Amino acid sequence: xxxxxxxxxxxxxxxxxxxxxxxxxxxxxxxxxxxxxxxxxxxxxxxxxxxxxxxxxxxxxxxxxxxxxxxxxxxxxxxxxxxxxxxxxxxxxxxxxxxxxxxxxxxxxxxxxxxxxxxxxxxxxxxxxxxxxxxxxxxxxxxxxxxxxxxxxxxxxxxxxxxxxxxxxxxxxxxxxxxxxxxxxxxxxxxxxxxxxxxxxxxxxxxxxxxxxxxxxxxxxxxxxxxxxxxxxxxxxxxxxxxxxxxxxxxxxxxxxxxxxxxxxx
Amino acid sequence: xxxxxxxxxxxxxxxxxxxxxxxxxxxxxxxxxxxxxxxxxxxxxxxxxxxxxxxxxxxxxxxxxxxxxxxxxxxxxxxxxxxxxxxxxxxxxxxxxxxxxxxxxxxxxxxxxxxxxxxxxxxxxxxxxxxxxxxxxxxxxxxxxxxxxxxxxxxxxxxxxxxxxxxxxxxxxxxxxxxxxxxxxxxxxxxxxxxxxxxxxxxxxxxxxxxxxxxxxxxxxxxxxxxxxxxxxxxxxxxxxxxxxxxxxxxxxxxxxxxxxxxx
Numbered sequence: 001x002x003x004x005x006x007x008x009x010x011x012x013x014x015x016x017x018x019x020x021x022x023x024x025x026x027x028x029x030x031x032x033x034x035x036x037x038x039x040x041x042x043x044x045x046x047x048x049x050x051x052x053x054x055x056x057x058x059x060x061x062x063x064x065x066x067x068x069x070x071x072x073x074x075x076x077x078x079x080x081x082x083x084x085x086x087x088x089x090x091x092x093x094x095x096x097x098x099x100x101x102x103x104x105x106x107x108x109x110x111x112x113x114x115x116x117x118x119x120x121x122x123x124x125x126x127x128x129x130x131x132x133x134x135x136x137x138x139x140x141x142x143x144x145x146x147x148x149x150x151x152x153x154x155x156x157x158x159x160x161x162x163x164x165x166x167x168x169x170x171x172x173x174x175x176x177x178x179x180x181x182x183x184x185x186x187x188x189x190x191x192x193x194x195x196x197x198x199x200x201x202x203x204x205x206x207x208x209x210x211x212x213x214x215x216x217x218x219x220x221x222x223x224x225x226x227x228x229x230x231x232x233x234x235x236x237x238x239x240x241x242x243x244x245x246x247x248x249x250x251x252x253x254x255x256x257x258x259x260x261x262x263x264x265x266x
Numbered sequence: 267x268x269x270x271x272x273x274x275x276x277x278x279x280x281x282x283x284x285x286x287x288x289x290x291x292x293x294x295x296x297x298x299x300x301x302x303x304x305x306x307x308x309x310x311x312x313x314x315x316x317x318x319x320x321x322x323x324x325x326x327x328x329x330x331x332x333x334x335x336x337x338x339x340x341x342x343x344x345x346x347x348x349x350x351x352x353x354x355x356x357x358x359x360x361x362x363x364x365x366x367x368x369x370x371x372x373x374x375x376x377x378x379x380x381x382x383x384x385x386x387x388x389x390x391x392x393x394x395x396x397x398x399x400x401x402x403x404x405x406x407x408x409x410x411x412x413x414x415x416x417x418x419x420x421x422x423x424x425x426x427x428x429x430x431x432x433x434x435x436x437x438x439x440x441x442x443x444x445x446x447x448x449x450x451x452x453x454x455x456x457x458x459x460x461x462x463x464x465x466x467x468x469x470x471x472x473x474x475x476x477x478x479x480x481x482x483x484x485x486x487x488x489x490x491x492x493x494x495x496x497x498x499x500x501x502x503x504x505x506x507x508x509x510x511x512x513x514x515x516x517x518x519x520x521x522x523x524x525x526x527x528x529x530x
Contacts, residue, residue: 179387
């Protein structure tokens with residue numbers, strides 16, 4: 001009982017080793033955040049003065065102006081069309097590309113090109129892709145569709161490949177032993193193990209495509225983004241508010257739909 | 267099932283597996299299997315026993331080239347399997363049924379789909395994908411499921427079954443291949459003692475009705491002695507006992523497994 005108050009050392013040394021490298025790393029990260037904030041002139045006073053500007057801006061948004069609703073609806077439809085077409089093609093393309101990138105099923109001369117292609121799709125933000133495609137195919141929805149197809153392949157392809165790499169290879173072994181051709185092995189032993197996750201990735205990416213398709217219009221690749229940007233530049237803040245509200249509505253509806261889709265496939 | 271038995275006995279006088287001077291080296295110069303030779307014919311059953319890591323699983327996988335052997339030959343009903351590649355190897359594998367320790371079923375597919383997996387080597391991929399199997403194969407799968415008492419479970423997912431039931435499905439899948447030889451890699455190691463006996467009885471019974479030689483890797487020496495009519499003892503990559511279970515002495519077991527403290 002007395003021993004409790006005394007400071008005793010464990011007989012066999014401390015059970016957990018201190019990792020000084022990790023501690024030094026954390027310290028460096030924290031110091032860098034302060035340094036960068038100082039360097040970029042991020043300060044409390046600027047934030048406070050910005051708040052009043054923001055309030056003024058919000059004030060000009062009301063009352064919301066829905067008088068040009070026809071333009072709004074046609075823009076929204078174009079946005080949805082871009083997202084749907086891009087998702088459909090993106091999903092179809094990312095199936096084989098993801099499969100080719102799976103290192104547990106494919107030889108390295110197949111996985112490397114597939115993995116490099118996926119890495120290229122992921123290396124640029126959709127805005128950069130959109131700028132490139134507007135230059136390549138001109139203004140309009142086609143540029144937006146191409147942008148989002150590549151974004152979809154980058155996301156679904158990578159996650160799909162990882163999902164395949166995590167499957168149990170036991171059924172694959174059994175079907176190889178029975179003399180099944182490679183395609184049948186994929187269909188019977190691989191697809192059932194990854195199907196649900198693939199549907200999950202796809203519906204998530206459809207969500208992302210819908211949000212991104214509202215944005216590609218800013219650089220002229222079709223959809224509601226173009227109108228949004230124009231409203232900004234003309235200080236049409238009441239119409240801008242109408243656009244923002246419709247985008248929020250659109251995203252919420254799609255969220256609801258993808259939730260229902262996931263329920264069906266659970 | 268009777269008709270199939272007749273058909274097979276007409277076309278194939280006797281089914282056999284012959285292993286000839288089989289060597290497998292994962293690291294050059296260090297063979298895990300060294301010069302293994304034996305032959306099994308007709309409905310005879312062989313238990314392969316030996317300590318863990320002695321190459322029992324490797325041996326059985328060298329038969330169907332899931333693991334390519336370093337040298338030696340494997341003959342299934344007289345056909346040399348070892349030099350085959352690609353399409354020909356696939357066709358040869360259909361003649362070799364295999365049963366696994368952990369069943370290796372596709373958990374998310376139904377029992378019926380798993381049993382029909384045994385026909386994938388025969389059915390074109392697009393037909394398999396659309397589940398358009400020939401009617402007689404579906405009938406045969408149903409008969410097989412009925413004979414192992416699982417017809418009521420045909421449309422349930424494989425992962426809803428118990429261990430013993432799953433192993434039965436695994437065995438039915440192998441039988442669907444119409445194999446010439448049945449390999450079993452520790453088929454009872456994941457099962458309780460009672461179920462293990464039932465699975466052994468099933469394997470032996472199917473070997474009898476289909477005229478199949480049976481090779482079983484097994485850890486349970488008592489089970490091996492009770493059910494099979496020949497025991498092959500492997501140790502350090504070589505066969506050090508090959509004979510009837512009745513003549514397998516404690517001295518033999520000591521030599522196979524090393525040490526004696528585990529013997530009663």
